[in-house]
Amino acid sequence: MIEHLIPILIGTLGAATPLVLAGLGELVTEKSGVLNLGVEGMMLIGAVAGFACAVETGGGAGAGLVAGAIAGMGAALLFAVIVLSLAANQAAAGLALTIFGIGLSAFIGQSYVSYSLPGLKPWAIPGLSSIPVVGPIFFRQDFVVYLSFALFGLVWWVLARTRLGLLLRAVGESPESAHAIGFPVIAIRYGAVLFGGAMAGMAGAYLSCVYTPLWVQNMTAGRGWIAVALVVFATWKPLRLLLGAWLFGGVTILQLHAQGLGIAVPSQLLSALPYVATVLVLVLISRDRKLLQLNLPASLGKPFLPGS
Amino acid sequence: MLEPRPNPSRKMQLASPLIAIALTLFVGGNLFIALHKSPLDAFRVFFIEPLSTANGWSELAIKAGPLILIAQGLAIGFRARIFNIGAEGQLIMGAICGGGIAIWLDGVDSAWVLPLMVLAGAVGGGLWGALPAWLKTHFNAEETLTTLMLSYVASFLLSWLVSSPWRDPGGMNFPQSVMFGDPALFSMLFEGMRVNTSIFIVIAAVLVFWVFVTKSFLAYQLTVGGQAPQAARYAGFSSRRTVWVSLVVSGVTAGLAGVGEVAGPIGQLNLNISPGYGYAAIIVAWIGRLHPVGIVLSGLLMALIYLGGEAAQVTLQLPAAITGLFQGLLLFFLLGCDVFIDYRLRRHKRKKRIAPTPAVRGPETPDAPETAMVPEPTAAPLRTASIQGERA
Numbered sequence: 001m002i003e004h005l006i007p008i009l010i011g012t013l014g015a016a017t018p019l020v021l022a023g024l025g026e027l028v029t030e031k032s033g034v035l036n037l038g039v040e041g042m043m044l045i046g047a048v049a050g051f052a053c054a055v056e057t058g059g060g061a062g063a064g065l066v067a068g069a070i071a072g073m074g075a076a077l078l079f080a081v082i083v084l085s086l087a088a089n090q091a092a093a094g095l096a097l098t099i100f101g102i103g104l105s106a107f108i109g110q111s112y113v114s115y116s117l118p119g120l121k122p123w124a125i126p127g128l129s130s131i132p133v134v135g136p137i138f139f140r141q142d143f144v145v146y147l148s149f150a151l152f153g154l155v156w157w158v159l160a161r162t163r164l165g166l167l168l169r170a171v172g173e174s175p176e177s178a179h180a181i182g183f184p185v186i187a188i189r190y191g192a193v194l195f196g197g198a199m200a201g202m203a204g205a206y207l208s209c210v211y212t213p214l215w216v217q218n219m220t221a222g223r224g225w226i227a228v229a230l231v232v233f234a235t236w237k238p239l240r241l242l243l244g245a246w247l248f249g250g251v252t253i254l255q256l257h258a259q260g261l262g263i264a265v266p267s268q269l270l271s272a273l274p275y276v277a278t279v280l281v282l283v284l285i286s287r288d289r290k291l292l293q294l295n296l297p298a299s300l301g302k303p304f305l306p307g308s
Numbered sequence: 309m310l311e312p313r314p315n316p317s318r319k320m321q322l323a324s325p326l327i328a329i330a331l332t333l334f335v336g337g338n339l340f341i342a343l344h345k346s347p348l349d350a351f352r353v354f355f356i357e358p359l360s361t362a363n364g365w366s367e368l369a370i371k372a373g374p375l376i377l378i379a380q381g382l383a384i385g386f387r388a389r390i391f392n393i394g395a396e397g398q399l400i401m402g403a404i405c406g407g408g409i410a411i412w413l414d415g416v417d418s419a420w421v422l423p424l425m426v427l428a429g430a431v432g433g434g435l436w437g438a439l440p441a442w443l444k445t446h447f448n449a450e451e452t453l454t455t456l457m458l459s460y461v462a463s464f465l466l467s468w469l470v471s472s473p474w475r476d477p478g479g480m481n482f483p484q485s486v487m488f489g490d491p492a493l494f495s496m497l498f499e500g501m502r503v504n505t506s507i508f509i510v511i512a513a514v515l516v517f518w519v520f521v522t523k524s525f526l527a528y529q530l531t532v533g534g535q536a537p538q539a540a541r542y543a544g545f546s547s548r549r550t551v552w553v554s555l556v557v558s559g560v561t562a563g564l565a566g567v568g569e570v571a572g573p574i575g576q577l578n579l580n581i582s583p584g585y586g587y588a589a590i591i592v593a594w595i596g597r598l599h600p601v602g603i604v605l606s607g608l609l610m611a612l613i614y615l616g617g618e619a620a621q622v623t624l625q626l627p628a629a630i631t632g633l634f635q636g637l638l639l640f641f642l643l644g645c646d647v648f649i650d651y652r653l654r655r656h657k658r659k660k661r662i663a664p665t666p667a668v669r670g671p672e673t674p675d676a677p678e679t680a681m682v683p684e685p686t687a688a689p690l691r692t693a694s695i696q697g698e699r700a
Contacts, residue, residue, distance in 0.1 A: 037452065041636075078640065087310070087651070088643040091391050091452065092594060096639035099587055103632025110627040217629075222460050229453045268468035275460040278453070279443070286448040305310055305651075 004260055008253050009137045013145050014211060016249025018043070018203040018220075020148045022227035023234070023241045024155045025199025030231055031159065032192035033172035033299040037094025038079055040224025041101020042197050043204035046072040048105040050205025051215045054117055061120045064209035065144065065202050072201015073194050075101060080193040084186050087303035102218060109215045117213035120144070144206050151199070156238040168192060172297035175304040185304060200224065222275065229278045233285050235295040244281070251277050310651040320649040325595050325606070328641035335637055345624055353623045354616030364615070366501035370573055371614045373510045374399070374565035374582075376607035378589035380517040381561030383598040384527070385554030389534035392555055394440065394455025395562040396586025397462035398433040402563025403570045404466055405432025407577040410492035410570070411474055411485055421491040426509070426567050433563015434556050436462060441555035445548045451555065459586070470577050484578035494572050506568040513561060518600040530554065562586060583614065584632070591639045610635065 022039050029036050036042075050068030057063050079097045082088045120142040129139035159165040167188060170178045175185045207223070208215055226248060234241035254261075255270040263270070286292060337347035358364045378395050385392045392398075406429030413421050440454040471483040479486075494504035521527045533540040533550045540547065569581050592610050596603030617631030 082640060082644050086644050086647040088647055093640070093643050095391075095393060095590055096636055096643060099591065099632060100636025100640060103629050103634070103636050106629030107627050107633050110629065222457070225453060225456050229457070232450065232453070266468050266472060268464045268471070272461045272464035275457040275464075279449070279457045279461075282449045282453055282457075283443055283447040286450065289448055292448070 004257055006133070006136060008250070008257050010140070011253040011256070012246055012249040013137065013141055014249070015252045016245040017145050017148045018206050018211065018223055019227050019230060019245035019248055020152060020242060021203035021206065022200045022224060023230045023245055024148075024151055024238065025196035025203075026227055026231050027234065027236060027238060027241055028155060028159075028168070028199075029192050029196035030300055031172045031236060031297055032168050032189045033175060033297050033302070033304070034083065034189050034193055035090045035094065035301040036076070036079060036097070036193060036196055037091055037228060038075070038097025038101065038224075039196075039200050039227050040220055040222065041098035042072045042075045042200035043207070043220045043224045043227075044101045044105035044218070045075045046201025046204030047208040047219060048109045048112070048204075048215060049201070051112055051115075051117070051208040052108060054209050055112060055115050061117065061144075061209040061213075064117070065205045068205020068209070069198040069202040072197040072199070072204065074197070075201070076193050076197020079197070080190050083303065084189050084193070087305045090301050090303065098224070106217045109217060112215045113217075115214065117209055119213040120210045142210060144210055152238060152242050159238065169297070172299060175299050179304075179306050185306060189304075200227075203227070226274065226278050229282055232292075233281050235285065235291055236297065237295065247281075248274055248277065310647065311654040313650060313652050316649050317652075320645075321597065324645040324649060325597070325602075325642060327645045328595070328638055329609070331641040331645075332634060332638045336634060339633075343626070345626075350620065350624060353619050355612060357623075358612065358615040358619050362498075363501055366498065366503035367615055368608065368611050369503045369507055372607045372611035373507055374568055374585045375589050375592045375610050376604055377510050377513050377565045377568070378558070378562045378585060379592035379596060379603045379607060380513055380600060381558035382589055383593040383596070383600075383603060384517070384521075384530060385558050386593055387527075387534050387598050388530040388550045388554050389537075390551055390554035391452045392437065392440070392455050392558045393452055393590060394436075394457075394459040394586070395558060395589055396582060396584065397455070397459030398436045398559040398562035399566040399569075399582055399586050400459070400462040400466050401436040402429035402433035402566030403577065403581050404462070404469060404566075405429055405563070406567035407485065407488075407570045408474075410488045411577070413492070414486060414489060417489075417491050419491070422494065422571065425492060425571055426564065429563045429567030430560045431563070433566060434560040436563070437555040437557075437559020438552070441552045444551050444555075451551070455555075466577070466581075467579060470579065474577060476576075482578075485576050487576045488571065492571060493575060494568070502573050504572050506572050509564060509568065513564070514600055514604055521600055526553070562589075588614075588635055591635050594639060595642055613638075 022043055026036060026039055046068035049071030050064035053067030054060055054064035075097060078100075079093055082093045082096075083090045122140050122142050123146075125139040125146075129135045131139070159168065167178075167183060171183065171185050171188045178188075179185045203223075204220060207219055212219070230241055230244045230248070233244045251274050255273050258265065258267075258270050333351070337351070340347040340350040359368065378399065382392055382395060406425040409425045409428045410421065413424075436458060437455075439458060440449070440451045443449040443454050444451050467483065470485055474485045476482075476484055476486045494506045497503050497505060497507070529540065529545040530550050530553065532543070533545055533547055537547065565585060566581065569585075570577055574581055588610055592603060592606045595609070596606035613634050614631055617628055617634070620626040620630060621628050
């Protein structure tokens, strides 16, 4: 049992990284009052763009991650034009983005089906990685895992401690008042949506270039939706999001190690575990309406057009 | 600069899907050019060739049937702002329950097998829709996320069933069930074509939904609940019932569509029982303006895109994924165009902003109404002007 625990925990962090990245992006987007349900689509577009770029340029995972982030941002821009400039229904536009992303990524990915990439070697941080137990779990990971820690810190700091964070929250709470004071509501929301897109795109590229370094159609397998659910679970707080992502990473990895642990349940039913867990967690957290109401950005999902 | 219209434009409501289709074709044409294919050839392969034979029309009916059926159910929920996006899972559960009956009664020659399968499919889909309804009404869990998560669960359940307990022993280890016998299949309408009697379920459903939407008070309540939740609450309409009706009804239609597939063109349970009908139906409902008749038209269009995608795969060597690409684009453009139902374009004119201080107002000015009635931009076609009057 114990000999499985450390590998499971090490794997947990890697499995959680796409959720952390996409989840943080969606958190910032939702804080600005925009509900983007297209995370799954943006992740897929990022995954295929990252993979294609890594293969074509030979630049490896690093180039793939950058390309993924840019592609995710492009997809988010499409969404932003429709919901911010044209004030379309956000839920429907998010679904459109996901359907579009599934189609586009499969279309582009068709010619990359048989390719594979070398992936990324874990990079042990000298000193820290030799701490027993904690060292191998946290400090012998690939650099994207460290990057996700850094981005978590950045998002937390910006939201909680800076003027930009205050502005973002003001726009999400009451775009009318923010507009009346003279803040560029639409511009700020564009920024937040694009940031969300870049993060989702990078999360997708992590999957295709690092985690399982090959292209498979629909390879995100609902992780984008789990990231959206995580934001609700986290009640729009970054630290809870990080912990929630680790929890889900753990469930995912547990299912891979189930055979070794001697759990005799059919693999398909174990694969359903993360999705069942998402539903259960949503139920648990949503029961407390007050907690949700308290943290929910008041204008989430409502279109806003200045001057109307 | 967008300026709100005093009344939503009826003309734009009808024109918007047409403009969206035109824009999709335009982008599609450019895509074909980028792929070094003649756009005219491509469009002929996509939209004309599939309909040039009787068999093509039969295939169109086979693909349009489930899309129309599911979209009818989804539209009820969308009117009430209940976003069931898990129709794919409800379809799978319908197929599992209906198909399970066929496997259980394999070899039984009775006229009751098929009706029993249809019933089981409806119940299976309905229950899979009822679960998120229960989670929403009792625990406040967002239906968008729960319905979608349950779709993944349903597909893993199907995958387990066809690879373990229900696997065809003579099926070379493929994950699929036995082929259903004739009593468990819808009978063909015409010799040599796949279109079958399940089409009558679709036709009946369209009629039922048409009557329901145009004539029933419940449908009106659902719409009001979606458009103006506070007015609905004031009028005493139950939001719980809205959730239950929306999700169970759409689950039932998706479940029926699932049975129609496994007891129709597929004839067994396997992993490919739906080419994403549950998701495409979302677009069908939207392009059909959430109206039963509109959904029939948009369902036929979407089925044609599926057929054209298959033809393009064979004739033009284009990847099948082009279907999803077109579907997504179409919905994007529609949502973008829909804004002009409630807004019109005005050239940018910046007025000097005057601070609305009460002191400026002269004594002779009559009191302006506190809140202007600005219609909320929405994609739903129905308006509830009367309920706003009730509120005042």
